[in-house]
Amino acid sequence: MVLKFASVTAWEQANLLLQPALIRLVDNLRKHLEQSIDWQGQDWAVWPEATTEAEKQQVIELQQQLRHAEPDAAVALEHTLAQLPTPHPGYLLTSKQTGRQVSIDLWQLQFQVCFRNYPDLGVLQPEMLIETLRERDQHVEIDTDLLDEDGEVDWDALDRKAQQVVAHIFTHLGEANSV
Numbered sequence: 001m002v003l004k005f006a007s008v009t010a011w012e013q014a015n016l017l018l019q020p021a022l023i024r025l026v027d028n029l030r031k032h033l034e035q036s037i038d039w040q041g042q043d044w045a046v047w048p049e050a051t052t053e054a055e056k057q058q059v060i061e062l063q064q065q066l067r068h069a070e071p072d073a074a075v076a077l078e079h080t081l082a083q084l085p086t087p088h089p090g091y092l093l094t095s096k097q098t099g100r101q102v103s104i105d106l107w108q109l110q111f112q113v114c115f116r117n118y119p120d121l122g123v124l125q126p127e128m129l130i131e132t133l134r135e136r137d138q139h140v141e142i143d144t145d146l147l148d149e150d151g152e153v154d155w156d157a158l159d160r161k162a163q164q165v166v167a168h169i170f171t172h173l174g175e176a177n178s179v
Contacts (some may be wrong), residue, residue, distance in 0.1 A: 004139045013142040021113040024162035045087035115140040
C-alpha cells in the first residue's frame with residue numbers, strides 16, 4: 001500500500017504523528033488483551049508479496065545472528081539484510097476458547113488513528129488482510145485534531161483516538177470469520 005500526501009506539510013505532520021500513534025495503539029491493545037480472557041495477541045510478520053519462503057528464512061536467521069554479532073560482523077549482516085525483503089509488523093489475535101484466528105495489521109490501525117479518511121479494514125483473516133493491502137493505494141488526510149495549536153502532538157487527543165480504534169476492533173472481533 002502506498003500512502004499519498006497532499007503536501008510536504010502533511011507528510012511532515014504524518015512523520016510527527018506516526019510513531020506516537022503506534023506507541024498509543026500498542027499500549028491500548030495491551031490493556032485490552034490483559035482484560036480479555038478469550039483473546040491472546042502475538043506479533044505477526046507481514047511480508048512483501050513476492051517474498052519466497054527461502055528469503056523469509058534467510059532474513060529470520062540473519063536477524064537472529066545480528067542480535068549476538070560483534071560490531072564488525074553486525075555491519076556485514078545489516079548490509080545483507082538491506083538487500084532482502086523486509087516484513088512489517090502485524091498483530092495476530094487468537095481466541096483460546098474458539099480456536100479462531102484473526103489478523104490486525106498494526107500499520108493499518110496506526111493509519112486509522114493518524115488520518116481522517118483512512119478506511120477501516122476491520123478484523124480479517126491473515127490471508128484476506130494481505131490481499132486487501134495489495135489492492136490499495138491511498139490518498140490520506142492528516143487528522144489535525146491530533147495536533148495542538150503549536151503543531152505538536154496532542155497526546156490526550158491521540159490517546160483518545162487510539163482508544164476508540166482499539167475498542168472498535170475488540171467490539172467487532174466476534175464478527176470476523178473464523179479460520
